[in-house]
Amino acid sequence: MRKGLWLVWGIVAAMLVLSACGSKSQEDVTKGLKEKAGDIKGYKAKAKMTLEVGDEPQVYDIDVWHHKPGDYRVHLKNAKKEQSQMILRNKSGVYVLTPALNKSYKFQSDWPQNSSQAYLFESLVMDVLKDKEAKFKETKNHYVFETKTRYQNNKMLPRQEVTFKKRTLEPISVKVMDTDKNPVVTVKFTKVDFDAKFDDDAFDTKKNMTSAQLEVPVLADLSGQEFSVKYAMAEIPGVTLHDEKTIETDRGKRVILTYEGEDKSFTLFQEKAEVIPTASMETVNMAGEMVDLGFAIGVMNDHSIVWSQDGVDYMLASSDLTQEELIMVARSVQGDSVK
Numbered sequence: 001m002r003k004g005l006w007l008v009w010g011i012v013a014a015m016l017v018l019s020a021c022g023s024k025s026q027e028d029v030t031k032g033l034k035e036k037a038g039d040i041k042g043y044k045a046k047a048k049m050t051l052e053v054g055d056e057p058q059v060y061d062i063d064v065w066h067h068k069p070g071d072y073r074v075h076l077k078n079a080k081k082e083q084s085q086m087i088l089r090n091k092s093g094v095y096v097l098t099p100a101l102n103k104s105y106k107f108q109s110d111w112p113q114n115s116s117q118a119y120l121f122e123s124l125v126m127d128v129l130k131d132k133e134a135k136f137k138e139t140k141n142h143y144v145f146e147t148k149t150r151y152q153n154n155k156m157l158p159r160q161e162v163t164f165k166k167r168t169l170e171p172i173s174v175k176v177m178d179t180d181k182n183p184v185v186t187v188k189f190t191k192v193d194f195d196a197k198f199d200d201d202a203f204d205t206k207k208n209m210t211s212a213q214l215e216v217p218v219l220a221d222l223s224g225q226e227f228s229v230k231y232a233m234a235e236i237p238g239v240t241l242h243d244e245k246t247i248e249t250d251r252g253k254r255v256i257l258t259y260e261g262e263d264k265s266f267t268l269f270q271e272k273a274e275v276i277p278t279a280s281m282e283t284v285n286m287a288g289e290m291v292d293l294g295f296a297i298g299v300m301n302d303h304s305i306v307w308s309q310d311g312v313d314y315m316l317a318s319s320d321l322t323q324e325e326l327i328m329v330a331r332s333v334q335g336d337s338v339k
Contacts, residue, residue, distance in 0.1 A: 026136035029143045029164075030128060036169045036194075037125040042067035044196040045171075047119055049076075050186045051294045053233060053334045058295055062119050062187070065196070071203040072112065074119065075212065078295075083310050084216045085297055087111070090203040094290065095283075096297045097205070098308055099212035100219045102276040104205060104283040105299070107290045116150040116160070117292070118174040118187045124162050126150075141166055149176060152291060156328045157184060170194065185294055209281055219275050219311055227272060227312050229255050234332035236325065239264050266318035266329060273313045293331050305330045 024032075045064040050057050058078075065073040072089040086097040089111065096105045117123035127147045128134055135146040143164045151157050158179060163172040170192040176185035201207050231241065239261035247254050254271040276282040288299040298307030304317040305326050316330050 023138065024143075026134075029136070029138075033125045033128060033164065033169055037122045040068075040194050042071075042196050042198060043121060044191075044193045045119070045121065045189055046191040047187050047189045049119065049294070050188075051331075051334070052182070052184050052186075053294075053332050058334060060295065064119055065198065065202065066120065066122070067196075067198045067202070071198075072120075073203055073208065076296075077216070078310070084212060086208060086212055087297060088203060088205055088208055090205065092205065095205055096290065097209050097212060099209060099216045100275075100311065101273050101308065102209075102213070102218045102281055103308075104209060104281055106283055106285050107299075109290045111290055115152055115292070116154075116176075118160070118176055118185055121171055121192070124171055124174065127160065128162065138166075142172060143169075151176075152323065152327055155179075155324055168192075168194070205283075206281070226253075227270075227310075229257075229270065230312075230314075230333050231257065232259065232266075232268060232316075232329050232333050234329045236261065236264050236321075236329070238262050239266075264318075264320055264325070266316060266321055266326075268329075268333065269315040269317070270312055273308050273311050291327060291330075293327070295331075295334070298330060300326065 043066055047062045047064070049060045049062050051060070061077045063075040065071075070089060072087065074087040075084060076086070077084040083100055086099070088095040088097060094107045094109045094111050096107070097103070112120055112123055116127055127150060128145050130150065131147040137144045143166060145162045147160055147162065148154070149157055149160050156178060157176050159177050159181065161175040161177070163174075164170065165172050171189050173189065174185075174187040175183040178184050239259050241257060242260040243258040245256045245258075247256070249271065251274065252272050254269060257268040259266050259268070286299050288301040291298045291300040291305060293307060296307045296309045298305045300323065303319055304315060306313070306315045307330065308314070314330075314333060316326060316333070318326060321329065
């Protein structure tokens with residue numbers, strides 16, 4: 001009888017030891033993520049990003065390439081795949097390509113090190129490492145962290161939930177949340193290859209513009225064509241749409257929306273974008289700061305942000321909005337109804 005009891009207790013003790021060995025602490029997982037990010041030479045990833053702005057969610061496909069030390073290629077395509085943008089970082093600099101307009105913009109930027117990037121593995125790892133107060137939990141198959149973000153407008157999007165797969169530590173999903181912890185940006189990874197190989201010219205600017213245009217051909221002349229007016233959906237206390245004006249230009253119509261309040265005001269311009277002939281790609285050196293709006297990459301100066309989306313050029317200008325508020329308003333220009 002005693003032998004039987006000792007055997008039972010021995011089995012229970014062994015099970016407890018094995019169970020403890022299978023569980024990792026937050027420090028263990030954080031260390032593992034740091035080592036993983038340091039060991040890999042590059043990777044390819046595919047993901048779907050959903051933006052909860054405007055009247056309905058906006059869904060985008062993201063294709064990410066990274067080759068150490070500093071080569072990046074992020075291809076952002078809308079669900080209909082009629083429009084796309086690509087961020088390229090190579091030895092020559094940081095470029096934003098808009099294939100449908102045959103335009104290339106060059107920035108003097110330390111992107112992607114300067115802020116959080118929800119679709120880059122090493123950026124997510126950095127968010128985890130930087131936040132000494134990050135929350136951690138372990139599920140059957142995943143490690144889940146809740147961390148602060150490092151966005152330019154992190155007061156509006158202060159926190160995120162990042163999920164990693166246990167066995168491989170590959171990213172599974174990211175939820176970027178507002179101050180009420182509502183998901184505003186959700187990224188779900190569908191494929192991650194940590195053993196990716198790259199051709200020598202994989203990050204060449206001209207080659208990537210050409211390959212992107214095979215998927216999204218250069219648009220025909222857009223001048224004179226109609227477009228759907230979009231409105232800012234962001235809530236700024238006391239600010240409402242004061243005036244909407246349409247004027248004719250040599251490129252068609254230009255819509256000017258003026259929003260006014262007692263303390264804050266801003267103006268939103270929109271008109272059809274100019275398409276560069278396919279015979280020559282235009283590269284423009286940009287003096288402003290590159291800013292990620294989620295659905296597009298914009299250029300921010302002290303009092304304005306400009307960007308292109310779906311063949312339309314936008315400019316948001318204000319003398320009294322902070323840069324965080326400018327980004328928040330620009331991100332919200334998705335609605336087709338007056339707000």
